[in-house]
Amino acid sequence: MADTNEVLAGLAEIVAEETGLDAGDVTLEKSFTDDLDIDSLSMMTIVTLAEEKFDVRIPDEEVKNLTTVGDAVKFIEGAQN
Amino acid sequence: MTDVVVTGLGATTPLGGDVPTTWEAALAGRSGVRTLDNDWAEVYDIPVTFAGQLVVQPSEVLSRPETKRMDPSAQMAIVATREAWADAGSPDVDPERLGAVVSSGIGGVWTLLNGWDTMKEKGAKRILPLSVPMLMPNSPAAYVSLELTARAGAHAPVSACASGAEAIGAAYEMIQSGRADIVVAGGTEAAIHPLPISAFAAMQALSKRNDDPQGASRPYDTTRDGFVMGEGSGIVVLESAEHAAARGARVYGRVLGLGMTADAHHIAAPDPEGAGQTRAMRLALERAGVTAADIVHVNAHATSTPVGDMIEARGIRGVLGSDADGVLLSATKSMTGHLLGGAGALESVFTIKALQDRVAPPTINVTSPDPELEVDLVRDTPRALPADGQLAAINNSFGFGGHNVALVFGSA
Incomplete structure (x- = not known):
């Protein structure tokens, strides 16, 4: 099981690859759309890559609830347990 | 009839990462053909083991997100487009009078086939959402349109190995017919993948001179035995003579017919x-x-x-x-x-x-x-x-x- 920091680091890496942002800027309170300027296709790409990286399932209907990076980290942690 | 001039050139090719190095290598009579540095011969038994491969990979000049969002064919077109546009002096033009006509003969073949490999290995859930915009053959034209905010029209006439020339022809006609003042036009291809190589080889279209890659492409020689696959992109900036003159653009030449x-x-x-x-x-x-x-x-x-x-x-x-x-x-x-x-x-x-x-x-x-x-x-x-x-x-x-x-x- 990965702890919060490990999940955040792994997710930040994916977001950085996808957006060109610095991984250090991908912090828990950031909103994917408002702060990180991630469109819906990029979000789905990030979800697909996160599912593979963390070996979890993030249902499509769940994605709309993942407003912030923290929401995603929390969901991934929960799905792993 | 509107005269059409050429005001910018761009390329990334097996001879160089831009037009000056490519042209210099061409005048020097250098070959850009090399043996493939991979295991396709062992793994797939492909009959042809060489090709004209890019000197400068797009990943060396594009950002990481750009290389992840675009098929290699679009990446190459964007590299050539940036050179051509800067070469033209990054003209100030009404977006609705700026067009993009960029073709590929085969389209996003790497994206399509990599996606199929992923699907077979990991299932449908692992197919990336950007797959369609990456594999569609109009993707390079669309990305060039996005890059330059070209809104007069973005087109991708497809005619196999004539596609790049047809794109330039279509751009010429766009300007002549009054639809645009400037059109960025050209072609791109990224098909050095074992499947297209094997498919062209199955037609007996490719040279099989595996022991002499640099000597394999020999047009008009009595011992010629087929073409050699290459990859890359060439882009031209076409402009109405009037528009070019008004902004004092450097003119390379004219499209006459x-x-x-x-x-x-x-x-x-x-x-x-x-x-x-x-x-x-x-x-x-x-x-x-x-x-x-x-x-x-x-x-x-x-x-x-x-x-x-x-x-x-x-x-x-x-x-x-x-x-x-x-x-x-x-x-x-x-x-x-x-x-x-x-x-x-x-x-x-x-x-x-x-x-x-x-x-x-x-x-x-x-x-x-x-x-x-x-x-x-x-x-x-x-x-x-x-x-x-x-x-x-x-x-x-x-x-x-x-x-x-x-x-x-x-x-x-």
């Missing part, structure tokens, strides 16, 4: 009489308002196939008649390999540079010219074009499916 025909003979084999090819050349000359005597240079389609090269050469002799005596013929695929949908665009760049520098690039690897060749072939070292006066040249491109495109360019 276009001839496009279809063989309706066979899905892949060229018409042995070359009727469609010669008609394309005649139509292009007619539209350009020039005569055979005005033509000083032809950049031939000449892919190094046993049948195709001589059909075209006889056609050139037939169209130009006795005036062909004054023509210098170049087959630059001898150095670059065949860029498929990128070929007509890169060779247009070569033709425009030849007129600008008044020099015809060499054809390499021709040690015993086909005895039937009746046009003066530039071999091994470049040769000078006439130093004075207006010059005109033809660039031919033909594609599987019987597509024939002849472009006539003029000096500035």
